[in-house]
Amino acid sequence: MSAGLDSFVAAAPWPQRAGLRVLLALARRPRSRALLACVPLAEQAAHSTLALGRYDDPAVARRLGWDAAAVVARGRALRRAEGRP
Amino acid sequence: MKADFCVVGSGAGGAVVAAELAESGASVVVLEQGPGHDADGFTARPPEMLARLYRDGGQTATLGSPPVLLPLGRGLGGTTLVNSGTCFRTPPYVLERWAREFGLEVDEPALAPFFERVERALSVSEVTPELAGANAAIARRGAERLGWSHGYLRRNARGCVGSGVCVFGCPTSAKQHTGITYIPRARAAGARILTGTDVRQVLVAGGRAHGVRARRADGSALEVRAPEVIVACGAIHTPLLLDASRLADGSGQRGRNLSLHPATAAFALMDEVVDMSRGVPQSFYVDEFAADGIMLEGVAGPPAYAAMSLPLTGARHARAMADYRHLAQFGLMVSDRSRGRVRSVAGRPLIRYDLVREDLERFRAGLARLEQLFAAAGAREVYLPLGTGVRPQQASARELRLAAFHPLGTARADARPSHGVTDGDLAMHGVAGVHVADGSVVPSALGVNPQLTIMALATRLAFGLLGRPAPDIPRRSCSQARGADEEAACLS
Numbered sequence: 118m119s120a121g122l123d124s125f126v127a128a129a130p131w132p133q134r135a136g137l138r139v140l141l142a143l144a145r146r147p148r149s150r151a152l153l154a155c156v157p158l159a160e161q162a163a164h165s166t167l168a169l170g171r172y173d174d175p176a177v178a179r180r181l182g183w184d185a186a187a188v189v190a191r192g193r194a195l196r197r198a199e200g201r202p
Numbered sequence: 203m204k205a206d207f208c209v210v211g212s213g214a215g216g217a218v219v220a221a222e223l224a225e226s227g228a229s230v231v232v233l234e235q236g237p238g239h240d241a242d243g244f245t246a247r248p249p250e251m252l253a254r255l256y257r258d259g260g261q262t263a264t265l266g267s268p269p270v271l272l273p274l275g276r277g278l279g280g281t282t283l284v285n286s287g288t289c290f291r292t293p294p295y296v297l298e299r300w301a302r303e304f305g306l307e308v309d310e311p312a313l314a315p316f317f318e319r320v321e322r323a324l325s326v327s328e329v330t331p332e333l334a335g336a337n338a339a340i341a342r343r344g345a346e347r348l349g350w351s352h353g354y355l356r357r358n359a360r361g362c363v364g365s366g367v368c369v370f371g372c373p374t375s376a377k378q379h380t381g382i383t384y385i386p387r388a389r390a391a392g393a394r395i396l397t398g399t400d401v402r403q404v405l406v407a408g409g410r411a412h413g414v415r416a417r418r419a420d421g422s423a424l425e426v427r428a429p430e431v432i433v434a435c436g437a438i439h440t441p442l443l444l445d446a447s448r449l450a451d452g453s454g455q456r457g458r459n460l461s462l463h464p465a466t467a468a469f470a471l472m473d474e475v476v477d478m479s480r481g482v483p484q485s486f487y488v489d490e491f492a493a494d495g496i497m498l499e500g501v502a503g504p505p506a507y508a509a510m511s512l513p514l515t516g517a518r519h520a521r522a523m524a525d526y527r528h529l530a531q532f533g534l535m536v537s538d539r540s541r542g543r544v545r546s547v548a549g550r551p552l553i554r555y556d557l558v559r560e561d562l563e564r565f566r567a568g569l570a571r572l573e574q575l576f577a578a579a580g581a582r583e584v585y586l587p588l589g590t591g592v593r594p595q596q597a598s599a600r601e602l603r604l605a606a607f608h609p610l611g612t613a614r615a616d617a618r619p620s621h622g623v624t625d626g627d628l629a630m631h632g633v634a635g636v637h638v639a640d641g642s643v644v645p646s647a648l649g650v651n652p653q654l655t656i657m658a659l660a661t662r663l664a665f666g667l668l669g670r671p672a673p674d675i676p677r678r679s680c681s682q683a684r685g686a687d688e689e690a691a692c693l694s
Contacts, residue, residue, distance in 0.1 A: 121249035128252070128259025130550065157589060160515060161603070168509035172523065173249050181526040182477055183504045185246040188365050192373025196241060199361065201375040202382045 122170030141166060205231040205394070207667070208414050208428035210401045213280020214656040215639035216390065216434030217380035218320070222390035223665030231426050232388060233399040233416055235435075236277035239381065244371030248506040251370035255284050262438070264542060264606075266556040270464055271368075272603040275437060275667040277383025278397060281436065282653060285607065286368050287297075287357040287377045287482035288499070289326045290650035291317050292658070293492075304645045305617030306626045316658040316665075323387075324358035326654075333364050335481015337502045339592040340472060342486060344579030350490035355499070357482065358653075364477035366504065399424060404431050404447040404636060411635035425483035430635050430667065435661070437609035437642040438553065442546045442621070444613065450632040456623050459614050460542035460555060461647040462606035467501050467533040468572040469512055470581035471522065476530045476627065484533075488575065492649060495537035496568040496576065499651075502531050513587040513603060522585065524686045532575065534562055534568040537649030544612050557599045565602055569594035575631065608652050613642035628663045639663050 118126070118141075128135055143149040144163035153160045176189060178185060197202065209220045211236040224230040236257075240592035245251060252260040252273075256604055292313065300306040319328075331339070334354060345352035362376035375382055389395055397418030405413045413427040419575075431438050441457040444529035479502060503511075505526050512521055512529075522529065542555030557565075573594065576584045586594065586647035587603040616622025619631040624643050630636040639660040641652055648655060665672060 119249070121253070124253035125249040125259050126442055128256070129261040130258045131262055133263070135259075148438055161513075164515045164519065166511045168512070168519065168523075169249055169506050172509035173247055173506035178505045181505045181523070185504065188246045188367065189244065189373050191363070192244070192246075192365060192375075193242065195361070195363065195374045201361070202241065202386070 209436035217384035218660040221384040221388040224393040248690040254506040264555040282379040288651040325360040329485040334485035338486035342576040459611040463608040469585040470576035501533035614645040
């Protein structure tokens with residue numbers, strides 16, 4: 118799990134956090150993934166969370182036209198140039 | 203520590219009250235539970251920013267049918283730090299309802315000077331089509347072909363370049379959230395701003411407030427003595443603090459009447475390149491169905507956000523994400539009749555909220571409208587937030603994937619002590635010296651984004667506390683008056 122996704126899961130309130138960790142573990146194993154598919158809400162929650170992490174990867178995001186580092190650098194340059202907070 | 207006014211919370215309500223009071227020479231202390239956030243620390247990466255800028259990592263959720271995700275900001279600026287920046291004045295028909303049903307003395311001319319004051323402070327202006335980006339252009343094309351009423355949204359932004367991550371921390375500091383507007387003003391006027399300070403109790407003796415008791419991040423205790431306490435923790439946490447303080451509640455309404463503006467969104471696969479994260483994510487609206495309680499508003503974000511929100515799984519999800527650059531998204535928000543309740547369980551909020559039949563019908567109708575909007579815009583495929591093969595008209599409450607961003611009403615204002623937690627001046631019924639300045643006083647769903655309403659009411663509260671008349675509307679603004687009522691207010 119990436120550091121970003123790990124901090125996201127860790128920030129959840131405890132009952133959800135525990136549930137999410139179980140769901141993520143199930144979603145990563147092929148056999149238990151099939152089991153998860155029987156509970157659409159749970160499958161969607163696990164899938165959404167894993168997708169959040171996967172597409173946050175800078176290399177993956179850049180292939181889709183999104184460069185977070187460039188957005189941040191532009192913001193920083195603008196703030197410095199214009200004296201923004 | 204002593205002050206004339208102690209303000210608990212630094213979001214849309216607290217920051218505004220604090221700045222107005224401090225700039226009038228009052229001694230003010232602001233206590234904020236979360237940290238201050240520096241824009242240098244914003245990474246434009248959703249998981250990290252959700253964990254850092256949101257309470258519970260943005261994963262606060264209601265219990266009920268269906269569960270609703272309720273992301274709330276945490277830190278200086280409160281939820282204004284992480285909202286989309288959309289600014290609507292309170293619709294006139296809502297004000298009429300407040301006067302009729304809750305006995306509140308509010309109408310358009312009376313509130314206009316306060317709205318004007320806030321809008322000037324936050325540089326509120328309409329998004330340009332260029333800045334709105336392709337995602338908005340698609341919705342506009344659909345709305346125009348269908349002949350639906352629409353427009354570009356007004357936002358509190360200055361020098362925006364369309365970074366596309368308003369809800370993950372604006373990297374250019376263009377969004378004028380209260381953490382970079384009202385809070386610095388309050389500080390410059392002498393207010394003491396303490397972050398990492400969790401207020402546990404409003405202190406009351408003989409039916410009158412005399413301060414608050416709090417705990418600092420380092421575990422030390424803090425007591426602020428102040429004859430006036432303004433509670434502005436938001437609609438989820440304000441009733442909890444009032445409960446924890448064991449303040450009188452003659453109405454029995456504290457924590458009840460929670461409205462949320464539940465929302466959902468659809469995606470569409472377009473032939474054209476959309477690059478939804480380029481431009482202002484929430485920049486366009488369709489209000490054709492506002493009278494039915496259905497508002498369509500733009501929503502968008504970077505790939506990680508889209509991947510999390512896309513209502514698909516497995517290979518279909520992967521295929522759609524491979525076409526991310528061609529994905530468009532638009533949201534649907536319901537002015538809800540459903541009402542929930544907030545209670546404290548082991549010090550945490552337990553939020554119960556069930557969607558009533560009438561609101562389910564609104565979602566069914568709204569999803570059908572979203573599908574229609576995208577079809578008219580030329581979508582190749584539309585992804586509704588429903589199970590495979592489920593049509594909007596067949597959707598059950600349990601099948602809806604809802605989020606909500608506007609909790610309101612849990613300390614509602616009502617002139618009658620038997621019906622409201624606060625009165626028309628936002629003073630608590632039954633306890634002297636306690637006022638509330640956040641979404642919890644808003645007595646009904648607004649049908650539009652509430653930050654401007656909360657800020658205008660907070661400004662009005664500050665003027666009331668200072669015994670000052672409403673501010674003048676500057677001459678410059680009179681020439682831009684919106685409607686006959688406002689023009690009359692300007693001229694008078």
